[in-house]
Amino acid sequence: MPVGLGSQHVARTLPGGSQHFQVCTDCHKSALFTACPVNFEFQNYTIITSRCKGPQYPPNLCCSALKDFACPFADEINDLTNDCASTMFSYINLYGKYPPGLFASECRDGKFGLECPAPAPGESEKATTNKNSGSQMICSLFPVLMLTAASLLLLQFM
Numbered sequence: 050m051p052v053g054l055g056s057q058h059v060a061r062t063l064p065g066g067s068q069h070f071q072v073c074t075d076c077h078k079s080a081l082f083t084a085c086p087v088n089f090e091f092q093n094y095t096i097i098t099s100r101c102k103g104p105q106y107p108p109n110l111c112c113s114a115l116k117d118f119a120c121p122f123a124d125e126i127n128d129l130t131n132d133c134a135s136t137m138f139s140y141i142n143l144y145g146k147y148p149p150g151l152f153a154s155e156c157r158d159g160k161f162g163l164e165c166p167a168p169a170p171g172e173s174e175k176a177t178t179n180k181n182s183g184s185q186m187i188c189s190l191f192p193v194l195m196l197t198a199a200s201l202l203l204l205q206f207m
Contacts, residue, residue, distance in 0.1 A: 081132075082131050082132040085125060085131050085133035086125060086133075087137075089133070092140070094145065096114055097145055099114075101147070103147075111155060112155060112163070116164075123165045
């Protein structure tokens with residue numbers, strides 16, 4: 050996530066799949082996003098850091114670990130009005146010291162991102178109220194992964 054930069058580029062995928070880019074000069078993150086309702090600072094990242102290790106970073110282990118960690122937060126991460134996705138990936142990269150773009154380049158189940166299985170009945174209240182509780186939810190992290198990777202790469206060259 051850019052810190053202290055005079056300009057910030059924000060990519061959004063609109064309904065229908067078209068991308069919309071905003072350039073915000075001298076703006077604060079709060080002008081673009083609401084605060085994430087999940088406190089990612091104090092989450093347990095060992096589910097990822099214990100399985101996704103370098104120097105090879107095996108995609109099968111890294112991606113399954115990412116899904117195990119992120120899928121319970123799929124609704125919050127996929128909400129483009131908050132900063133949950135960028136906050137989560139900032140902490141994942143902080144604790145795991147992963148190379149920029151690792152998850153974006155390796156982790157995808159299909160064109161919509163990573164597939165998150167629906168929670169087991171009784172596992173959460175969302176399972177009983179979610180109209181898709183009998184099928185799979187789509188955790189569309191791929192666009193978020195690409196945006197995060199691009200931001201990290203941009204920061205390295207500034």
